[in-house]
Amino acid sequence: MNPFECSNQLINHLDAPSRKLVLKHSDVLHLSAGTVLSQPGDVSDYVYFPSGCVVALMLQQSEEKGLEVCLVGEEGMLGVETMLGLNESPYLIVVQSEGMVLRVSTELLMKMIARYPAIEQHLHLYAGVIMNQLAQSSLCGHFHVVQARLARLILMFHDRLHSNSMQLTHGLLADMLGVRRVGITKAAGALQKSRTLRYARGHIEILNVKALEAVACSCYAIDKATYQLILND
Helix, strand or coil: CCCCCCCCHHHHCCCHHHHHHHHHCCEEEEECCCCEEECCCCECCEEEEEEECEEEEEEECCCCCEEEEEEECCCCCECHHHHCCCCECCCEEEEEECEEEEEEEHHHHHHHHHHCHHHHHHHHHHHHHHHHHHHHHHHHHHHCCHHHHHHHHHHHHHHHHCCCEEECCHHHHHHHHCCCHHHHHHHHHHHHHCCCEEEECCEEEECCHHHHHHHCCCHHHHHHHHHHHHHCC
């Protein structure tokens, strides 16, 4: 069994034999922020289970412009599309916060799924979560104001990093939300003025989580409720 202490919730919620099997056939990697795991159209040779890092799935309008459609941390996995019969990823997949991941070859995981129904059922449930999150992200970007969306994104990082402090530049936040940097500056300034967070030189510190939750759009609570409803015991 892999000696790495896995904090990935999907793996840890498997029954003991299934969990042992996945860990046995996993490689442990440390990924730096900015690492590109996949480009749109790439064949998915591996699936990844974050265990400390945070990764964004983004849709690209051009080489310079992208939009975050899903943020994945230790609650999930990357490569869900392979279980749905899609060999190519439609997303630009980029590490946003450094940390560890467990990597399993797609071919091997599919063999595990075919042989162990518990693994198949659990990962298919997570695929349902991702589909709900993608739909919610589309609605969020169309209807909600920048400040509410920014609060939601910061809270998503907070939940996945288990920390009130994080490194997120204006440029990165603007790219992920698909807005101009001036919009991020204005929204972050308002949150700082209300003493909800402190922001300086790309470093964000949440001062009041409850206040930030009150500012965030309803998508944040809906995403959490969806995960708990589908996957929690």
